[in-house]
Amino acid sequence: MELFKYMETYDYEQVLFCQDKESGLKAIIVIHDTTLGPALGGTRMWMYNSEEEALEDALRLARGMTYKNAAAGLNLGGGKTVIIGDPRKDKNEAMFRAFGRFIQGLNGRYITAEDVGTTVADMDIIYQETDYVTGISPEFGSSGNPSPATAYGVYRGMKAAAKEAFGSDSLEGKVIAVQGVGNVAYHLCRHLHEEGAKLIVTDINKEAVARAVEEFGAKAVDPNDIYGVECDIFAPCALGGIINDQTIPQLKAKVIAGSANNQLKEPRHGDMIHEMGIVYAPDYVINAGGVINVADELYGYNRERAMKKIEQIYDNIEKVFAIAKRDNIPTYVAADRMAEERIETMRKARSQFLQNGHHILSRRRAR
Numbered sequence: 001m002e003l004f005k006y007m008e009t010y011d012y013e014q015v016l017f018c019q020d021k022e023s024g025l026k027a028i029i030v031i032h033d034t035t036l037g038p039a040l041g042g043t044r045m046w047m048y049n050s051e052e053e054a055l056e057d058a059l060r061l062a063r064g065m066t067y068k069n070a071a072a073g074l075n076l077g078g079g080k081t082v083i084i085g086d087p088r089k090d091k092n093e094a095m096f097r098a099f100g101r102f103i104q105g106l107n108g109r110y111i112t113a114e115d116v117g118t119t120v121a122d123m124d125i126i127y128q129e130t131d132y133v134t135g136i137s138p139e140f141g142s143s144g145n146p147s148p149a150t151a152y153g154v155y156r157g158m159k160a161a162a163k164e165a166f167g168s169d170s171l172e173g174k175v176i177a178v179q180g181v182g183n184v185a186y187h188l189c190r191h192l193h194e195e196g197a198k199l200i201v202t203d204i205n206k207e208a209v210a211r212a213v214e215e216f217g218a219k220a221v222d223p224n225d226i227y228g229v230e231c232d233i234f235a236p237c238a239l240g241g242i243i244n245d246q247t248i249p250q251l252k253a254k255v256i257a258g259s260a261n262n263q264l265k266e267p268r269h270g271d272m273i274h275e276m277g278i279v280y281a282p283d284y285v286i287n288a289g290g291v292i293n294v295a296d297e298l299y300g301y302n303r304e305r306a307m308k309k310i311e312q313i314y315d316n317i318e319k320v321f322a323i324a325k326r327d328n329i330p331t332y333v334a335a336d337r338m339a340e341e342r343i344e345t346m347r348k349a350r351s352q353f354l355q356n357g358h359h360i361l362s363r364r365r366a367r
């Protein structure tokens with residue numbers, strides 16, 4: 001990859017490569033855009049096949065956070081970290097302490113939290129070295145694991161998408177195929193089960209599948225079979241890139257609504273599902289519950305306030321559908337438009353010189 005060319009094309013601000021030999025830390029922090037405020041986005045730990053693959057993932061995820069935070073109405077920019085390694089084997093305290101020091105060095109330009117492969121316990125270690133971490137333990141007055149909040153937001157957004165596709169937002173009796181039943185989807189399945197939906201689940205982790213079968217009466221299928229199952233709604237809740245040339249022809253669902261980041265392999269796949277009449281709830285709009293929850297920590301965490309904002313994901317998804325209809329465009333383009341409009345409006349509103357500029361982190365420091 002020609003990194004600077006790529007950064008220029010998509011307006012990335014900063015890419016940092018961090019290594020610490022003793023602990024084995026190999027991390028890439030990407031800050032995409034800080035127009036709205038400091039960049040907030042989680043840290044993913046994953047067994048990438050190459051450094052190139054890790055860099056590409058970090059770049060895509062960071063840009064997604066700019067759009068996610070803007071669309072959610074947060075005063076935050078977009079960033080993300082990937083740590084190269086196996087989260088089951090390669091973690092150690094020194095690694096997250098070293099990583100925390102790199103974040104502290106950015107002096108608030110980037111704030112981290114959990115993502116795939118990292119946990120509240122990891123964030124607590126990072127917190128030993130930096131103020132700029134969220135999703136830490138409730139004992140520190142924080143919001144803890146963001147996954148239940150993400151799941152609730154996806155549930156709300158899925159209801160809005162169901163209303164668009166079926167004329168009612170009730171999920172009772174709807175058949176919902178869930179790909180990946182990890183941290184987020186476990187809680188999502190609980191909401192869906194409570195509302196009377198019928199669940200079909202898959203995961204490469206057999207224990208996760210067994211839990212969903214036992215607790216929610218879900219039917220299990222093999223990972224490769226999930227795309228083609230007869231269902232009303234497909235909920236991608238594992239990794240990205242799963243709406244692609246191979247999977248689209250298999251889809252039977254009328255709605256795609258799930259937590260995974262970067263669900264469309266390429267933008268043209270968003271066009272393809274649009275032409276098929278599938279109602280697509282754009283990933284970064286529907287899965288913003290977690291970031292809304294952890295962002296509330298910056299004001300002094302208030303669960304009620306955070307949940308109220310997460311409820312609004314229903315309205316945000318409706319807004320996206322309205323823009324898509326108004327401008328006759330696919331929903332993924334409508335979501336980008338909504339986010340870009342907010343960034344541009346705020347860029348203009350905040351363009352005049354201010355001696356002692358105020359931003360979200362100055363509130364945190366004042367406490």
Ligand SMILES: NC(=O)C1=CN([C@@H]2O[C@H](COP(=O)(O)OP(=O)(O)OC[C@H]3O[C@@H](n4cnc5c(N)ncnc54)[C@H](O)[C@@H]3O)[C@@H](O)[C@H]2O)C=CC1
Nearest residue numbers: 146147150180182183184203204205223238259260261290
């Ligand atoms: N945790 C959160 O609050 C947020 C998560 N997300 C996104 O949601 C997705 C899920 O996140 P988490 O639940 O936290 O991760 P997780 O790692 O707990 O769950 C993902 C599950 O997908 C399974 N999986 C992986 N590859 C699979 C495959 N090919 N087929 C079937 N299952 C597969 C894994 O075994 C795991 O159980 C990720 O894309 C993440 O970036 C987005 C916003 C917030």
Ligand SMILES: CC(C)CC(=O)C(=O)O
Nearest residue numbers: 041042113146290291294
């Ligand atoms: C706090 C996290 C849930 C934020 C993030 O990285 C995401 O939404 O993907």
